Amino acid sequence: MAENVTPRVRAPREASVGEVVSVRTLISHPMESGMRRDGDGNVIPRSIINRFVCTFNGEVVVDVTMEPSIATNPYFQFEAKVMESGTFNFTWYDDDGSVYEDSSDITVS
Amino acid sequence: MSLTRREFVGTSLTSAAAFAAFPSMSFAATADEAIAAYTGGAATSDAGITLIAPEIAENGNTVQIEVSAPGAEEIIMFAAGNPNPNVATFKFGPMSGSQAATTRIRLAGEQDVIAIAKMPDGSFLKAVSNVKVTIGGCGG
């Protein structure tokens, strides 16, 4: 199981109605591909985050299915259109069943 | 397409179950096969999609890639030279501000990075970018 998985998100705190805002996320995770071998020649089992979802006030901004070709410490940048104040929720799903969450509030005026 | 939260959870469970039952299904043999499986063999246009990748990646373990296809429902990304060519699928929901995303991927050597966008009318767009991966000077 991946240890010390720390999500970080960056989204603006304020925006105007209808503004397209840039959102960035970074999470510490080894993204073990399942292709590597350890010192004894045994395959290191795959252990990746396989899905990432960002919602705003419960509706999807982006939903990403991830394969082992995503680099260690997965990084995403994308844009959301905000019509009202609310909350971005960010969820990462690990192969091992763990779910990591973060959120960010935005005031839209 | 507008997904409610409940439908979403359902989708996720279904796909998780499928992966568990057929783990080998996640390994398409080649990028061409994976693309054909995704598009159903439909022709692709190269207009309306932009893929930004470095011409030369300083290290293949972390390569930043940006893709954009205005109006797309989904964009799927492949690394044609990786053991498993599938990289990621971006589904853009109703709150997305653009159909564009940036991520960092792994590339096992020089190869084509391919992005396919699925448009609401059922058509597909395709962009290809060759990325050279540097070869270190040191070590065995």
Place this chain on the structure above:
Amino acid sequence: MTRQVILATLLGVSASVAHAEVVSPAAVVANEYGEISTSLTGVAGNPVRGAEVMTSRSLGNCIACHQVTALEEFPFHGEVGPSLDGAGARWDEAAMRGIVVNAKAIFPDSVMPSFYKVDGFTRPGDAFTGKAAPDALDPLLTAQDIEDVVAYLLTLTD
């Protein structure tokens, strides 16, 4: 040259190198300029194989430091050493062999490793493990590797 070597050469069987009288690193004779006129194996170098040694990271990896236009199909040539374009016109076989075996005998301050040397190192390691070397070290390239590289370099005449 022994009878076996002549036979091997006549048959063109490079696999017979093992039968040849290979000059050990300790037995290499260089003149006062560092030039080595005698083949290390008695078997003519194979330039095709030499190019492979030049470009392979696990063998000579010569292009890590040297640019070679004729090898441009292999990407990323370094610039730590001089370009080898035209090297075959600048150096004769004895000098070329001397440089590949032990460049420092000819250019005392050269950064270039000595490819056919087995002692006199500071903290030698066991290849790229970082651990101490075994008692007997193999040279970086075999005698035939060196003959092959020399044969290739001599083809670079312009």
Place this chain on the structure above:
Amino acid sequence: MTGQTKRAVAAMALLAFSASSLALWADEDADLVVNGEIEMIVRTEAPAHLDGALRTIYSGWVFRQDDTQAMQMDDFDNPGMLFAEQGQELFNTAMGANGESCASCHANAEDLTRVRATYPKWDEAHGAVQTVEMQVQECQTESMGMAEAWGQNSQEMLNMTAYIASIGRGQVIDVAIDGPAQATWEAGKEIYYTRYGQLELSCANCHEQNYGNYIRADHLSQGQINGFPTYRLKNARLNGTHNRFRGCIRDTRGETFAIGSDEFIALELYVASRGNGLTVEGPSVRN
């Protein structure tokens, strides 16, 4: 086509494949400002003690391709900062028998701003040059009552040193090399110029004589350590100074020194001093 034209075409084709064309993707004249506010000194006059061996010293950031450079220009894009933040948490976490955290003594982390810029440093009580890692270990075993300090290359230590470096970013490096530290510095200098391993390569062969040149596709830097610990794209984790030294000596086909050894402490002091005048960048991003 005339011979001359052919050659010109060949030269252009070569440009596309030779390592020096990589320079097109690196901006050696770029300036580094992190988060739009921390101004770094990435090139400056070499310290006097280098005695002309280098005229100008450069941060390793200068030698990286623009994508890699960009990752260090914003803390959010810099994955090393994830681990510096984990280090900050550790800094405020009680550890050891006395129930103390680093913050128990160093309530104002700002007090540690000059640490990264001045270590390795002579420690009077121990009569030896100490690295930041040794100082953390000393706090842990001698003040905080931990039976066993973190290993020098442990993830906790890398996170902590990344945090300590991060709060000193932009500070000008100024390690002392005279007085009681001088003997250690001299020992480090000796190591720097020794040609190790079966490839017979010294630090200086690559990083003093050949910085700016490519070795295969590696753009050789001056081997400055002002950016350590550094997040490497290669292994996608923080890398400590001694671990990097070990990697270089391994690549000479040499027998390495151990992480935390007297030799590497001396080498760290010497190499750090070669960067006097540059600024603290850790956790930096490198290839």
